[in-house]
Amino acid sequence: MDIWGWIYDRVEDLRDQGEDNLADKVFEISSYALDDEVEKVDQLLAEVLPRVRSLGDSWLEVYFRHWRLQSHVLRHYDAKGMLPEAVSLLDFSHQEETIKCPQRVCAVQDLAACYGIKDGPGYVDERVSVARETLDQIDGSWPCYQCIATELLAALVDGQRTDEAVEEIHKIQAEITKAGKQSDCELQMGQARTWIAANDLDKAWAIIETAYSPSYGKSFERKIRLIKTHIHCLKGEWGKARDLCLSYDEASIASSYFDDWTTVMSLFVANGVTENSETLRFQYHAMAVTLMEREANRVAFYVLDRLLELCIAAKAKFRAQSALDMMQQVMTRLNKDMGASEACRQRIEQVDGLGMVETLTELPSVEALLDHEFPDVDTCYAAFKAARETWPQEPEIVVKISEIYRNNFMQDQAFQLVEAAYETLPSSGLLEHEYGSLFLARHGFERYRKMFPLNEVAGLTDGAFWNRGFLHFNGLPEDKPRERLAILEEIEVHWPDDPYLVQKIAECLVKSRDLDKALDRFRQLVALDPDTPAHRWDMLVAATMAEDLGTIREMSEALDIPVGSDGLFAPDARPTIRLKVDLPSGHGEILHAQRTGPVLAKVTSISSFEEDFQFFDHEMVFDPAPLNRLNLEDDDGNACDAEGNYTLLFPAVETLEAPRYQVFPVEGFSPEADDLEQLVGQIASAGHVFNRRSGDHYKLNWKEADKEQPVPAIYFYILAKEGADLIKLADILAQFSSRLNRPLIWPHLLQAVGDEKGYKAHMAIAEQYDLDV
Numbered sequence: 177m178d179i180w181g182w183i184y185d186r187v188e189d190l191r192d193q194g195e196d197n198l199a200d201k202v203f204e205i206s207s208y209a210l211d212d213e214v215e216k217v218d219q220l221l222a223e224v225l226p227r228v229r230s231l232g233d234s235w236l237e238v239y240f241r242h243w244r245l246q247s248h249v250l251r252h253y254d255a256k257g258m259l260p261e262a263v264s265l266l267d268f269s270h271q272e273e274t275i276k277c278p279q280r281v282c283a284v285q286d287l288a289a290c291y292g293i294k295d296g297p298g299y300v301d302e303r304v305s306v307a308r309e310t311l312d313q314i315d316g317s318w319p320c321y322q323c324i325a326t327e328l329l330a331a332l333v334d335g336q337r338t339d340e341a342v343e344e345i346h347k348i349q350a351e352i353t354k355a356g357k358q359s360d361c362e363l364q365m366g367q368a369r370t371w372i373a374a375n376d377l378d379k380a381w382a383i384i385e386t387a388y389s390p391s392y393g394k395s396f397e398r399k400i401r402l403i404k405t406h407i408h409c410l411k412g413e414w415g416k417a418r419d420l421c422l423s424y425d426e427a428s429i430a431s432s433y434f435d436d437w438t439t440v441m442s443l444f445v446a447n448g449v450t451e452n453s454e455t456l457r458f459q460y461h462a463m464a465v466t467l468m469e470r471e472a473n474r475v476a477f478y479v480l481d482r483l484l485e486l487c488i489a490a491k492a493k494f495r496a497q498s499a500l501d502m503m504q505q506v507m508t509r510l511n512k513d514m515g516a517s518e519a520c521r522q523r524i525e526q527v528d529g530l531g532m533v534e535t536l537t538e539l540p541s542v543e544a545l546l547d548h549e550f551p552d553v554d555t556c557y558a559a560f561k562a563a564r565e566t567w568p569q570e571p572e573i574v575v576k577i578s579e580i581y582r583n584n585f586m587q588d589q590a591f592q593l594v595e596a597a598y599e600t601l602p603s604s605g606l607l608e609h610e611y612g613s614l615f616l617a618r619h620g621f622e623r624y625r626k627m628f629p630l631n632e633v634a635g636l637t638d639g640a641f642w643n644r645g646f647l648h649f650n651g652l653p654e655d656k657p658r659e660r661l662a663i664l665e666e667i668e669v670h671w672p673d674d675p676y677l678v679q680k681i682a683e684c685l686v687k688s689r690d691l692d693k694a695l696d697r698f699r700q701l702v703a704l705d706p707d708t709p710a711h712r713w714d715m716l717v718a719a720t721m722a723e724d725l726g727t728i729r730e731m732s733e734a735l736d737i738p739v740g741s742d743g744l745f746a747p748d749a750r751p752t753i754r755l756k757v758d759l760p761s762g763h764g765e766i767l768h769a770q771r772t773g774p775v776l777a778k779v780t781s782i783s784s785f786e787e788d789f790q791f792f793d794h795e796m797v798f799d800p801a802p803l804n805r806l807n808l809e810d811d812d813g814n815a816c817d818a819e820g821n822y823t824l825l826f827p828a829v830e831t832l833e834a835p836r837y838q839v840f841p842v843e844g845f846s847p848e849a850d851d852l853e854q855l856v857g858q859i860a861s862a863g864h865v866f867n868r869r870s871g872d873h874y875k876l877n878w879k880e881a882d883k884e885q886p887v888p889a890i891y892f893y894i895l896a897k898e899g900a901d902l903i904k905l906a907d908i909l910a911q912f913s914s915r916l917n918r919p920l921i922w923p924h925l926l927q928a929v930g931d932e933k934g935y936k937a938h939m940a941i942a943e944q945y946d947l948d949v
Contacts, residue, residue: 182278186236196786198227205240209247210393212430217247235277238269242279245286251395253431255294256471262287281320284310288327292334295474298511300335307331316355322348326366333373341370361387361396368403372410381407395430398422402436409443418449424459434463435475442482445489452490454552457483458583461495464502465585473509477516480506484523493530494554498584500527533558542570556580571597571607578610591618605639612647621651630666641670649680657687675705682714691722709735713800717775720797721830728773737774744773753777754825755798759789766825767791775800776832782867785839785893785924792865792895795833798826836898837865838928842909843947844876844920846890855912862905865895876945878918887918889945894925902929923949 183202190199201224208216221244228236245262248254266287269280288306291299307328314321325348332341345367352359359367364387371380384403387396401420408417417440427437438460444450460483467476480503487496500523507516533554539545545563550556557580564573574597581590591614598611616624630648633641645667652660661684664677671677678701685694698715705711712731719727720743728743739745750770755777757765769777772795779794802824806815816822847855856866870891877884896905906925913920923938942949 182235183239186233195227195231198224200786202236202239205243207393209243209251210395212247212251212395212398214247214252214430217244234268234271234273235279238265238274238277238279238283241265241268242282242286245283245290249286249289249293251430251432252470253293253434253467253472253475254470255290255473256469259290259294259471262290278318278320281310281314281318281324285320285323285327288324288331292327292330293472293475295509295511296330296334297336297474297514300331300337303331304328304335316351316353316357319360321355322352322357322360322363326363329366329370333370338370338373342374345370359383361400365396365399365403368407372403372406377407377410395432398426398429398433399436402427402433402440405440406436406443409440409447412447414444414447414449418444428463431463431466431470431472431475434467434479438463438479438482442485445486452486454492457486457490457492457495460486461499461585464499468502468506471509473506476506477503477510481519481523484527488523488526488530490552491530491533492552492554493527493533494557494580495584496527496530498586500524502585539563539566542567542572546572546576553580553584569601571601571604574601575606575610578614587614587617590614603635603637603640605637605643608636608640609643609647612644616647616651624648624651630663638670642667654687657684660684661688673700673704675701678704679711679714682718686718686721689721691718691724694718695722695724695727713775717797717799717829720773720775721832723832732774735774739773744776745771752780752823753798754821754823755779755796755828756803756825757791757796757828765789765791767828768823769796775829777826782839782865782893782895785841790837790839790895792837793833793835794831796828797830797832798828800826802826837895838898838900838902840894840896840905840922840925840928841869841891841949842894842920842922842925843891843949844889844913844941844945845878845916845918846874846888847912847916851912851915852890855908858908858912859894859905862908863897863900864905865893867893867895869893876947879944879946884946890920894922906931906934921945921947921949 187199187202190196190202201220205217205220205224208214208220221240224240225237228240241261242265245258245265248258249262262283266283268274269277269283274280284306288303292303296303307324310324311321311328314324325344328344329341329348332338332344348363349359352363364383368380368384368387371377371383381404384400384407387400401422405417405421408414408420421440421444422433422437424437427433441450441456441460445452445456450456460479464476464479464483467473467479480499483499484496484503487493487499500520503520503523507513507520510516539559539562540548542563545559548559550559557577560573560577560580564570564577567573574594578590578594581587581593594607594611594614598607601607612624612628615627619627625648628644628647630645633644636644645663649660649663649667652663654660661681664681664684668674668677668681678697682694682697682701685691685697695715695718698711698718701711702715712734716728716731716735719731725743729739729741732739732743738749750772753769753771755767755769757767759765767779767781769779769781771777775797777796777798779791779796782792783790804817804819804821804825806817806822806824808816808818810816810820814822817825846852859866868890870889874889874891875886876889878887894905896902902925906922906929909920909922909925919941921938921941923935923942926935926938939949
C-alpha cells in the first residue's frame with residue numbers, strides 16, 4: 177500500500193483546478209512538522225483548512241489535521257491541547273466518506289501517541305490493544321504499519337514488558353521483509369530504544385547507527401543524536417557522549433527531547449562529566465513546567481524526579497521544595513500510580529532531611545543586600561526572608577522575594593506574597609509594577625483595567641502612577657495604537673516632557689499613520705535628548721513614510737549621511753541589503769533589495785511564479801536597526817554573519833510603492849548568446865523584465881521519433897506589469913522562437929491571453945521536452 181500515492185494524485189488534481197497554493201501547502205505542512213516548526217504548522221492549517229472544507233475534500237482534511245497532530249503530539253508532547261482533536265480526527269477519519277482514506281490509520285497512531293504522552297505506563301494495556309488491533313488490519317506494505325509497530329514497541333517498553341517487545345521486533349521485521357520493505361527511521365529508533373531497555377547496547381547501536389537520512393528532517397536527526405548519546409553513556413564513552421549530546425537550546429526546541437536529554441545529563445552529572453549547577457537545575461525545572469502545561473504527565477514526573485535528585489545532591493532545598501510541590505500535583509493526573517507514590521514519598525523524606533541553609537551572619541543595608549551576589553538561590557532566598565523580618569516595610573525586599581519565586585516557577589507564592597504586601601505597605605512604584613504584572617498574568621487585561629483604573633489614583637506615588645499607566649499601555653495589543661496613545665496622553669499630564677514617554681507617543685502616532693504629529697513629537701524628543709542618534713533615525717523613518725523630503729535631508733545631514741537633493745543615495749552608492757517582510761499568514765519572507773536611501777530600499781528579489789506574493793520593484797521603508805551583525809569572516813576574509821550571509825538584514829516597516837507584476841515562465845531550447853541578448857532587449861523595450869532562472873549548463877531531453885536527445889536549454893521569467901499588452905509580448909516570443917532549431921514554450925502566457933489553441937500546442941511540446949508544467 178502506497179499511502180502517499182493518493183496524495184501525489186490529489187496534488188496534481190489541485191493544480192489542474194488552479195489550486196496551486198493549496199497544492200504547495202500539502203508538502204509544506206509535513207516539512208514544517210518534521211523540522212519542529214510548530215508555529216508554521218498552525219499558521220498553515222488555519223490558512224488552508226477553510227479552503228479544504230469549502231472544496232468538500234474530506235480525505236485532504238484528514239491529511240492536514242493528521243500532520244498538525246504529528247507536530248504537536250509526537251514532536252512537542254502536547255497532550256492537553258491535542259487529545260480532544262485526536263479523538264475528533266479518529267472519529268472523522270472513520271466516517272463513510274473517509275473510511276477508505278489511507279491516512280485513517282495515521283489517526284489511530286495520533287490518538288495512541290496522545291495517550292502515551294499523557295501517561296505512557298498508565299495506558300499500556302490500552303495502547304498495546306489498539307496497536308495490535310490496527311496491525312491486524314494492515315500488512316507490512318503499508319508505511320502506517322511501521323508507525324503503529326513503533327507505538328506498540330514504545331508501549332511494551334513503558335510497561336516494562338521488554339522480553340515481549342524483543343519478540344515483537346522479530347515479528348515486525350519479518351512482516352516488513354515479507355513485504356519487500358526496509359525499516360524506516362521511526363521504527364529503527366523504536367527498535368533501538370527496545371534494545372537499550374533489554375540492555376543489548378550492541379544491537380541498539382547497530383540499528384541506530386544507520387537510521388538517519390536527511391529527508392526525515394531535523395526532528396529525527398536530534399532524536400537519533402540523543403539515542404546515540406545515551407548508548408555512549410551506558411558504554412562509558414563519555415567523550416563521545418559529550419561531543420554528540422544536544423545543547424540545552426537544541427533540546428528546548430521540542431518537548432519530545434526533554435526525557436532523553438535529562439536522562440543523559442543526569443548520567444553526565446553522576447559520572448563527573450557535567451557540573452550539578454544552578455543553571456542545569458533551572459533547565460530541568462523549566463522543562464518540567466512545560467511538560468506539565470502540556471499534560472505530558474508521566475514524563476514530567478520523571479524529569480521532576482531527576483531534578484530532585486540533583487537538588488538533594490546539591491542541598492538545594494528551595495528549588496527541591498518547588499519541584500516536590502509540582503511532583504505531588506502531577507501525581508494526581510496519572511492514570512495509574514505505577515510506583516509514583518512511593519517514589520514521591522522517598523523524595524519528601526530526602527528533602528525534609530536537608531538542613532537549614534546558612535545565610536549572611538549580619539545583614540547589611542537594603543541597598544547592599546540587593547547588590548550582593550549570592551552563590552545560589554537557596555542562600556539568596558534565606559537572606560531576603562531574614563531581611564523582611566528586619567525591614568518589613570521595604571517594598572524592595574518583597575519584590576526581590578517575589579522575583580525569586582517567579583524565577584523558580586512558583587507563581588502562586590509570588591502572587592500571594594505581593595498581594596498581601598500591596599494591601600498593607602505604602603504605595604510605591606516598584607510594588608505597583610510587581611503586583612500589577614502578576615495580576616495581569618493571572619487575570620488578564622480587562623479585569624486588571626477594572627481593578628486598577630487610571631482615573632482613580634488617589635494615594636499613589638508618582639512612580640506608582642507611572643507604572644500603573646504603563647501596565648495599561650503594555651496590556652493593550654500593538655494593533656490598537658490609538659487606544660494605547662490615549663493612555664500615554666493621560667500619563668503625560670503628570671509627566672510632561674519625559675523623553676521615554678514622548679518617544680512612545682511618537683511611535684504610537686507612527687503606528688496610527690498620523691505622521692505629521694509623529695514628526696512633531698520626534699522633534700520634541702530630539703530637543704529633549706539631543707545626544708541620542710537613534711531618535712533622529714526614528715525621525716528619518718517617519719519622514720520617509722510621510723515622503724517629507726525636507727526632514728529627510730535635515731536628519732541625514734545631522735547624522736552625517738550623504739544624500740542628494742532627492743533624499744536618496746547616489747546611484748553608485750546603493751548597497752545590497754535584505755528585508756524581512758511579514759506576510760498575512762504570519763510567515764516571514766526574506767527579500768534582497770537595493771538600499772536607495774537611509775531607510776528606503778527597492779526590492780530586487782523575484783519570487784517564483786507559483787508564490788502568492790510578488791514583491792519585485794516594491795519600494796519599502798525599513799527600520800534601520802539591523803537584525804544581524806556582520807561580525808565574522810569567511811575563509812577568504814569577507815565579513816559575514818553567523819549564518820554565512822554577507823548582507824545586513826532589516827525589518828520592513830512600510831511599502832510606499834507596490835507595482836503589480838504578472839510572472840510568466842518560458843522554457844525550451846537555448847538560443848545563441850547574441851540572439852538571447854536581442855530578445856532581452858526586445859522584452860525590455862516592451863516595458864517588461866527578463867529574469868534568467870537556469871544556469872549555463874541546463875539541458876532538457878528532446879523526444880522525437882522514439883528517440884531522446886539532450887539539448888542545451890534555458891528557463892527564464894518575464895515580469896509584465898499589470899495592464900501590459902500581453903498579446904504583443906506573446907508575439908515577440910513567437911517570432912523569436914520560430915527562428916530557433918527547437919521551440920521555446922510559454923503556456924501560462926498563452927493561457928492568460930486566452931489562446932487555447934496555442935496553449936494546447938505548447939503543452940504538447942512540453943511533453944516532447946518531458947516537462948511537467
